[in-house]
Amino acid sequence: MGPSVTFDDVRAAEARIRGLVRRTPVLTSSVLDERAGARLFFKCENFQKAGVFKARGAHNAVFALSEDEAAAGVLTHSSGNHGAALSLAARRRGIPAHIVVPEGASAAKVEAIRRYGGQVTFSPATLPGREAAAARIRGETGARLVHPYDDPLIIAGQGTAALELLAEVPGLEAVVAPVGGGGLLSGTALAAKGLDPRLRVFGAEPAGADDAARSLAAGRFIPQENPRTIADGLRTSLGQLTFPILRERLEGVLTVPEDEIVEAMRLAWQVMKIVIEPSSAVPLAALLGSGSPLRGRRVGVILSGGNVDLDRLPWIKA
Amino acid sequence: MGPSVTFDDVRAAEARIRGLVRRTPVLTSSVLDERAGARLFFKCENFQKAGVFKARGAHNAVFALSEDEAAAGVLTHSSGNHGAALSLAARRRGIPAHIVVPEGASAAKVEAIRRYGGQVTFSPATLPGREAAAARIRGETGARLVHPYDDPLIIAGQGTAALELLAEVPGLEAVVAPVGGGGLLSGTALAAKGLDPRLRVFGAEPAGADDAARSLAAGRFIPQENPRTIADGLRTSLGQLTFPILRERLEGVLTVPEDEIVEAMRLAWQVMKIVIEPSSAVPLAALLGSGSPLRGRRVGVILSGGNVDLDRLPWIKA
Numbered sequence: 001m002g003p004s005v006t007f008d009d010v011r012a013a014e015a016r017i018r019g020l021v022r023r024t025p026v027l028t029s030s031v032l033d034e035r036a037g038a039r040l041f042f043k044c045e046n047f048q049k050a051g052v053f054k055a056r057g058a059h060n061a062v063f064a065l066s067e068d069e070a071a072a073g074v075l076t077h078s079s080g081n082h083g084a085a086l087s088l089a090a091r092r093r094g095i096p097a098h099i100v101v102p103e104g105a106s107a108a109k110v111e112a113i114r115r116y117g118g119q120v121t122f123s124p125a126t127l128p129g130r131e132a133a134a135a136r137i138r139g140e141t142g143a144r145l146v147h148p149y150d151d152p153l154i155i156a157g158q159g160t161a162a163l164e165l166l167a168e169v170p171g172l173e174a175v176v177a178p179v180g181g182g183g184l185l186s187g188t189a190l191a192a193k194g195l196d197p198r199l200r201v202f203g204a205e206p207a208g209a210d211d212a213a214r215s216l217a218a219g220r221f222i223p224q225e226n227p228r229t230i231a232d233g234l235r236t237s238l239g240q241l242t243f244p245i246l247r248e249r250l251e252g253v254l255t256v257p258e259d260e261i262v263e264a265m266r267l268a269w270q271v272m273k274i275v276i277e278p279s280s281a282v283p284l285a286a287l288l289g290s291g292s293p294l295r296g297r298r299v300g301v302i303l304s305g306g307n308v309d310l311d312r313l314p315w316i317k318a
Numbered sequence: 319m320g321p322s323v324t325f326d327d328v329r330a331a332e333a334r335i336r337g338l339v340r341r342t343p344v345l346t347s348s349v350l351d352e353r354a355g356a357r358l359f360f361k362c363e364n365f366q367k368a369g370v371f372k373a374r375g376a377h378n379a380v381f382a383l384s385e386d387e388a389a390a391g392v393l394t395h396s397s398g399n400h401g402a403a404l405s406l407a408a409r410r411r412g413i414p415a416h417i418v419v420p421e422g423a424s425a426a427k428v429e430a431i432r433r434y435g436g437q438v439t440f441s442p443a444t445l446p447g448r449e450a451a452a453a454r455i456r457g458e459t460g461a462r463l464v465h466p467y468d469d470p471l472i473i474a475g476q477g478t479a480a481l482e483l484l485a486e487v488p489g490l491e492a493v494v495a496p497v498g499g500g501g502l503l504s505g506t507a508l509a510a511k512g513l514d515p516r517l518r519v520f521g522a523e524p525a526g527a528d529d530a531a532r533s534l535a536a537g538r539f540i541p542q543e544n545p546r547t548i549a550d551g552l553r554t555s556l557g558q559l560t561f562p563i564l565r566e567r568l569e570g571v572l573t574v575p576e577d578e579i580v581e582a583m584r585l586a587w588q589v590m591k592i593v594i595e596p597s598s599a600v601p602l603a604a605l606l607g608s609g610s611p612l613r614g615r616r617v618g619v620i621l622s623g624g625n626v627d628l629d630r631l632p633w634i635k636a
Contacts (some may be wrong), residue, residue, distance in 0.1 A: 025345075027343075044591075046591040047345065047425070047590075047591055051442075051591060138323060245609065266628060269628055271366075272596070273364040273365055273369060273593040273624035274364075274591060274592055275587050275591040275592065275593060276591070306591035310587055310588055310631075310633070311633065311634060313628075313631070313634070316629060316634060
């Protein structure tokens with residue numbers, strides 16, 4: 001048995017990161033309510049520090065370390081939002097963050113990591129190449145590896161967004177969050193079921209990277225091969241920790257086609273006047289779809305982040 | 319003497335429109351604070367109903383009418399945000415809104431007006447042509463003309479954004495709002511000076527449409543000819559009502575070049591994850607400029623609106 005995560009861990013995370021991350025606002029939109037045939041409450045993690053919910057887990061992981069553990073720094077091989085968020089959390093604790101970035105990663109991502117003080121090491125783009133680079137840095141520095149989603153402290157930290165949402169909005173009947181590796185959704189499910197077992201928790205996933213839907217339907221872990229989706233935060237497979245958490249607590253996973261993701265993203269920008277990234281638009285797309293099981297309900301929606309390349313928007317053809 | 323507007327009118331407007339318009343959130347950004355060398359508090363009227371502060375004045379004007387006056391409906395010849403906001407307010411009171419739109423206005427603007435239930439009448443694009451069309455409708459219907467900015471009820475309504483901001487954020491030293499016709503800035507100045515005469519109020523204006531700066535410097539009204547700016551909400555000249563209000567209460571008008579408006583707009587999208595229109599970016603650009611007189615200060619900023627054509631962004635070349 002690996003380590004487990006509980007509702008108490010989410011509560012402990014909330015106390016630990018309070019004041020370090022933002023208590024993000026909850027926004028509503030009468031236009032989107034009408035289109036979804038439901039009452040939607042959007043937890044705006046796009047306004048979170050570093051522009052993404054991942055600041056929650058990263059701060060929880062970094063600030064849970066003892067002084068001795070912390071001194072050696074932290075390490076990850078996620079080039080995306082997690083790498084930037086971990087860099088920010090480490091800088092605020094005054095410890096080094098080593099981020100392994102695959103060659104060919106976008107300049108914007110590398111720049112974000114460096115802006116938050118992360119130390120970038122380039123590696124081959126393959127998983128073995130990245131793991132070898134991480135192992136080498138770990139040997140040299142003793143830094144603690146912080147996995148982007150399959151880590152109890154990360155999962156507990158990500159669950160604090162749902163905890164805040166449910167404390168602020170009374171009477172919610174369901175919560176929907178996007179699912180890639182499952183860190184955010186696992187934390188959300190722990191928080192929601194811990195507060196009220198009757199709350200229904202749904203994942204939302206691109207049809208082109210639907211390993212969570214398939215894994216949960218099959219009752220066994222099925223890895224995602226060749227993910228095809230614009231929602232770059234959701235291309236990963238579920239983890240060893242996140243899969244069992246979700247299997248026990250999830251009502252279901254809603255899948256959406258690519259064109260509906262882009263449409264929902266553009267609609268949120270247009271109607272709500274907020275910048276959200278494609279991964280964030282996936283739950284909204286599911287709720288706008290004709291097959292939504294949540295019509296007529298009061299639904300909390302986690303808008304996961306807003307880190308977008310503003311020079312290349314998916315609805316503008318170059 | 320025409321009609322005057324007072325602080326009490328702004329307070330009355332606040333009571334009248336409460337529950338009809340949104341109490342918009344105030345957001346902050348450590349990145350923008352650092353760049354501006356000041357502590358900035360953004361009143362997000364881009365989240366306002368119809369996407370713009372103009373919903374405030376429009377609801378105040380429409381709901382201040384007696385039953386008899388209201389029955390004949392309202393009328394304006396603003397094709398932009400005011401036309402849409404007035405349509406929305408009228409629909410909520412259950413009365414007709416007649417909007418005179420110049421031929422050649424963008425399809426998006428016409429669609430917004432119709433979506434909110436406004437009745438569109440096309441007219442020649444010249445001012446005499448628009449006024450003739452408005453006069454004809456007025457004769458036929460008896461509808462009350464609601465000027466987009468030079469109307470006491472409109473000015474008082476727009477001032478409620480600053481009233482909310484100042485109630486929520488203690489210790490502000492200055493407030494900055496964009497200035498076109500001057501309705502928003504006049505209401506802001508009435509609210510701020512009414513609450514605390516020591517508060518400094520600044521306008522912000524594109525260098526390519528700087529009639530307010532020139533008028534206030536000269537001490538007499540100088541109309542704007544051939545405005546050249548992307549900030550389409552700020553191309554108009556000050557009005558007969560707004561000029562004297564501003565002359566008495568304003569600390570100054572900050573002007574900004576076009577490239578800095580686009581840069582500030584993009585920066586707000588990127589860092590704050592909010593969609594704001596070019597007019598809203600003008601105060602931010604002024605505060606980011608090296609000549610800002612507000613370095614080191616706690617400053618309230620009215621972000622006026624977020625109605626942007628998402629298919630044509632100024633930093634993406636077609």
